[in-house]
Amino acid sequence: MRSKGEAKSMARDKAHSRKEFEGLLYPILPSLYGMALRLTTDENDAQDLVQEATLRAFRWFHTFQPGTNFRAWTFRILVNLFITNYHRKNRRIQAETDLEAPEHYQRIVGNSTWRNARNTEDDVMDRLTDRDIIAALDQLHDEFRTAVVLSDIQGFSYREIAEIMDCPVGTVMSRLYRGRRTMQNLLYEHALERGIIPKKTSTLDDDKKKVTNLEEFRHKRR
Amino acid sequence: MxxxxxxxxxxxxxxxxxxxxxxxxxxxxxxxxxxxxxxxxxxxxxxxxxxxxVTDPPLPAGLEERIHAALQGESESTEASKWWTWGLRLAPVGLAAGLLLFLAWPTAHHRVQQPSNMPDQATMAAGVIRPVPDSPTAYHPVAYVPSRSTTGSGYAVQQASFDGMMRRPSRPRVSVRVIAPKRVSTDGLMSRWVNGRKVYFGMQGGRNVALFEYNGVGYAVSADVPQEELAEIVRSLLDR
Structure with a gap:
């Protein structure tokens, strides 16, 4: 049995660690909520996720090493919780599996409409709204979306993302690559549909030539 | 390159x-x-x-306050759980075991029968009632309570968990758990008086759960039966 004095001092420690925890938590709460919102794409789910993650982080606060990255540590808990509780695989489309397929890349950033004339490129980028970009992001498969958000929006390094997502750095790189490419493809399709990019242009023919040339080039290299 | x-x-x-x-x-x-x-x-x-x-959206109103309240509830209840662990780890054994034996008693109304593999009381005291290790994986919600509720964590962590399982081929599982009452937020849960005691009804994993306090000990009784029938089970428990 513990003595009364011991119990009191433990209570004090607990209150102290809660204050310390809250001191670290509140400055990062907006970005934690922003992350949760992009993961769940629903405000209520995001609030639940943040609340559960912070409680869990508090329960495990004794395992946190002071001086290390609290933000990454909390994000890791949030992402894990999301994967176990909120993961809805089927709602997302898979990122392109064929990383090497040159046609998508060529179509968007190769010698194509988007890039051929600098003016056109600027134009298309300018005419894509934030909502278009968010919609493309939200359509990504969870793993890719998580990686893109952690990198492009939350500004974590590859190493930190690897820790948060519990995977090797190489996997982070490939998830980012595929996630961003898929977004570009989705936006390109969207731009075509909305007529932001004309459907038939002479540059598309150049495009095909380019792809063929690339294939020939690869063939020669073998 | x-x-x-x-x-x-x-x-x-x-x-x-x-x-x-x-x-x-x-x-x-x-x-x-x-x-x-x-x-x-x-x-x-x-x-x-x-x-x-994608800029970080503004924090929804009240989120920070809710988190603060939840953390406060958490750190207080963790304190409370210490005396639960020490003082009450064994105290509910008798009671819960008693409840289990009672539930196992065949009654005309519930027709709950004692299964052949029913552990004896000594085994239960030794093994069935166990503290749940303090880890996220052993974090069992006892009652479904919206986690955005204003008080407490919205979940109860069982300090002593106790599943009295009575199986019959056509009979749903009835389980009795000992819980720390302070850790359960009853916000938004329907309550009704059963034998002069306030009993809260909620859902957990698709099963109806009834929460009540008895001699300072919290109990969660769950079964996949309609709420009415669960209330009857609770009533007969409290009758004893």
Missing amino acids: NCEDAQKFVHVYLDGEFAEEDRDAFEEHLSRCDDCQAMVQFEKRFKAAIKTA
């Missing part, structure tokens, strides 16, 4: 993740390849566009 490599590694370059020598090789290639330079510009713009499009 060639154009193919440049396309592959353009993100690594823009994310600032290249080692110095790789970055130099990349930039050296850029300096003599207009196509790749344009590609880098495009990717740079694209990356910036994502960042601009």
